[in-house]
Amino acid sequence: MNDTIDWIARAGAKAKGKRPAYFEDPAIDRTLSIVMALASEVSVMRERMDTIERLLEAKGSLTRADIEAYTPDRVAGAERGLLTKAFVARILRGVQQDMEALAVEEKPVEVLSQELRNL
């Protein structure tokens, strides 16, 4: 540890250089940062849970030091990578589906509804 630097505050220091505004309302920029940070922490907790499950399965008990020392083998590493990938796919689903929507022309359902009446 170190006692001379407030490492939590300094970790979040702003980088020099004006940040681009991505949305008209700056609150959306800020909210997206918060949502992504929360998503990250959920992913971290899920990975920690996976570690705990694997340690308990293997040994029946654990210490916090065991969690810190845990290194997944190739198979476990790949399984955990898939968990994270699938989690990211779920939180980014809306973005991904918007991308798919860009590839096709689609009528509003209301228009389809009208058309079906006469079909």
Place this chain on the structure above:
Amino acid sequence: MSATDVPPPYSAVARHGVFPEVKHDEAARFNFLANVNKALAGFSAGNKLAYDNRVLPAFRAEHGRDPVDRFEIRHAMNKDPWHRYWSALKRNSMEMRQQNGRSLVLRQLDELDAKARQYNEGRETLVLNRDVAVPRYQAAIDIHCMPGSYHGEERPGDVSAGANYDVGIFATTGGGLGALSDGGGQALVDWIKRERPGWVPKRILDLGCTVGHNIVPLALAFPETEIIAIDTAAPSLRYGHARAQSMGAHNITFIQMNAEELAFPDGHFDWVQTTMYLHELSGKALPKIIQEGVRVLAPGGLMLHLEQPQYSDDMPLYEQFIRDWDAFNNNEPFWSAMHALDLKSIMVAAGLPRESLFVTGVRAVVDEAIFPRQDTGVEDHGRAAVWNAYGAWKPA
């Protein structure tokens, strides 16, 4: 499903002698970011769809013509809601990477500085010079959104900047640069062994070495070669020197020096090189540095610059635009201008005959059993570890 679809776990990152301790949850944060970056690289196809299907048609309707350059495309795309959201996510992933890297480095800075001192104190292979100023083009902005950039210190004499840079490369590239983030340096070793089998350079000069991750592979491949690695950033050099020493690369001398004024005699080196460096300079510094490099290069010697591909007239404007993303969204202010330069003419102006020049493609050399190959799958434009080497053999 192939193994390359999922980034390797952070535990695959190699721990050298000054590598920070990474706690379980800190590694997990990098794992999340590696996956986010991989997903966003895949989603870049959406930018092209948005461009083709609505941004370009709207531009044509408004202006009665096509965009003439990548800047017009950028201004038009920056109004597109899908591109904005994608960019906002990508910017956040960079900022989160910095916070996680700095958090883990700064909480253990006492131990890290102590470890670095063990390798650095009293060594002639680390030469720092307080009189070397941070160049204006480096001081203007924090490159890659790294608070403090390569040269910032949280307290005098620390290694925080170098350590933070080193621990997070994995997340940004999804493991694309290998266990030691040295896929670029490994690629150089691989290339030279094929290009000039048996050649052993007497002296190599690496300009803008940062933490030395791309010069250590050459030092280990050529243990008899005297290697000088220079940079203006002392915190990166302190960390880089300790890192190299801990890995047994004892033949590199790290010197704090500005490449615009090299303190070496003419023809001193058989190989002068840079890796992913030229795009972090400025319009005036770049030709000056190439000129200095040519001056200190011996007849028959090799000049080599590893970079992302230059924008040529053959490259579609849309690709130029998407390759420019880091310039405007990840604090790389010279990136765009640099990639449009005619590097060949600059090398010719520096004194290398045009017929001595060459361009060749290289990709990161990594342990492909664990780390993803870089020439397969979706290209992460501007980030993929697939480079062009702009080089010359100076006439003997």
